[in-house]
Amino acid sequence: MSEAAGNHIYGAAVIGCGGMGIQHVRAVAQHPRTHLVAVVDREEEVRQRCQQEHDAQEAYAEYTDILNRDDIELVVVATWPSSHREIVEALLRAGKHVLCEKPLAPNLEEARSMIDTVHQTGRKLRIGYILHYNQAYNKVTEMIRDGALGEPPYIMRLLGGEHPITELQWSRELKLIQETSAGIDCGCHYVDIMRRVTGADAVWVSGIGARTEPETPPDNFDYELFSVKFTDGSAGIYEVGWTHHYRSFNEKEFVGPKGRIRLSYAGGRRDGYSEEGDQIEYYQYPGSITIINVPTGLKRVDEELADLILTVEEDRDVRPHLDDAYKSLEIVLAGHQAAVEGRTIWLQ
């Protein structure tokens, strides 16, 4: 593989072609620097439809079928978190570079093992922190880091909920709740945002959870709220609900000594929607409000893929990125543990 050559076309595969995987398949099929060699999914109907619609050369049921294919250099893993460690480590050992969906793993032991394997193999691993490619969040982060709200501490209210409209949507959310819990699966994005905005680490986490759906397993929750205290004194709350009857909503707000920033929706997008806001409302004491429109794609998996390619070609150090992924996982796992055990978990 001529990794330094900027015009090399990488053979690529996607493992797991469900709700998130299909977006990666589309990105790989359309990216000028990748060629979709294979799609992998245990569900025959899913992999065959995906192969036909996106013109993949091969469709396999098992990830092991691609390990020895030298024409596959980059792999996207979009299976459930319980399978990430086994699949990602096998791929790295087989010499592939990997983009794996978040959360890194269902527990810290598996996450550490994956990171160790990156260092042992020298291959690149990036984790699907899609909000890193969301221009609205990037603008908010830049504004706050440049002092728009004054000096910390900040109050960060990152709240959201999903009202699944179809049974397919609910079955996908249920599968993720069965794997980890709503707060872990989705929360890793938002505590990562809290860390990016403040540049601070979490000191302690507390949490509450509820199980309102009969299919939610006894140890997991379909509703969770975590509160996180940071080393700079900032306070963050993250709330999520994935149930048949929870309302879809999205409230993302940052408050500091000098003002407030809220992510809302640009004209034409309805409020109370569960996806990300694309309009910044910046309130400055004593009363001015500035509206900043930030056109942004919702899930720029194409940019995640482009970043993996640059990481490979420029031999970028993935340690800071993996450290961030690990730390955000640590916070949400602690929040969930706090909710289960009814106590505060100290992280330092």
Ligand SMILES: NC(=O)c1ccc[n+]([C@@H]2O[C@H](COP(=O)([O-])OP(=O)(O)OC[C@H]3O[C@@H](n4cnc5c(N)ncnc54)[C@H](O)[C@@H]3O)[C@@H](O)[C@H]2O)c1
């Ligand atoms: N970044 C985001 O915004 C975002 C959004 C949704 C989901 N996700 C993440 O993406 C991952 C997948 O979630 P989803 O919603 O797409 O799930 P999904 O249930 O829609 O799809 C998962 C697919 O993987 C396949 N699969 C599972 N294990 C497999 C294995 N060992 N080998 C081959 N195929 C296998 C299943 O058959 C299924 O088709 C999760 O880690 C989830 O947290 C990320």
